[in-house]
Amino acid sequence: MAANYSEEEVKKAHEILFNEGLKMRYQVAGKEYVDNALKNGTGSFAGAMQEFVTESCWGSIWTRPGLELKTRSFLNIAMLCCQNRSSELATHIKGALNNGASEDEIREVILQAACYCGMPAGIEGFRVATKAVDEWKSGQGKKA
Incomplete structure (x- = not known):
């Protein structure tokens, strides 16, 4: 205690x-x-x-305090992409969209991660992100 x-x-x-x-x-x-x-x-x-x-x-x-939610989302996307944590990455991509991130911003975060963490991580990140964004757009990931 x-x-x-x-x-x-x-x-x-x-x-x-x-x-x-x-x-x-x-x-x-x-x-x-x-x-x-x-x-x-x-x-x-x-x-x-x-x-x-x-x-x-x-x-x-x-x-x-200190970081906007969107910035926290970007950090998580980069870290999860680099660790090949696909299911958590998808969740945080949808969360980033809920936090006001654009598809362009998410794409740039994954490209940045790919450059520093390796192309296989970036390629998988794009696979996950494409599906997550599509699900979010169809209403399966948006805030309730």
């Missing part, structure tokens, strides 16, 4: 971060996607990861 904080204070802090993270996750990734992720990540084992992601990534990082 953190020094000088009661168990109840720590619990309340986690609750606040989770709730703020959930709001941000809904805003960027869309309610349907997030609800499915939470539903599929149930139980004490898998549920812990969904809780951690919502609280730590979305509640702590995405809600920080």
Whole structure:
């Protein structure tokens, strides 16, 4: 337990971060996607990861001042493209569109990543992005 904080204070802090993270996750990734992720990540084992992601990534990082949501999306696209994390990349491409990014901007981010991380990563990034953008345009990725 953190020094000088009661168990109840720590619990309340986690609750606040989770709730703020959930709001941000809904805003960027869309309610349907997030609800499915939470539903599929149930139980004490898998549920812990969904809780951690919502609280730590979305509640702590995405809600920080200093970078616009669109910029955070661009960073995630570049990093996920370079790591060949296709399903997460698709989610963040749709999130970038929800955050106001244009297709041209997303294309430039992937080209930049390809230059520095390798053409195979860039080629896969374009495959994923093409499908994700098409799905988003058809309404499967837009915010609820």
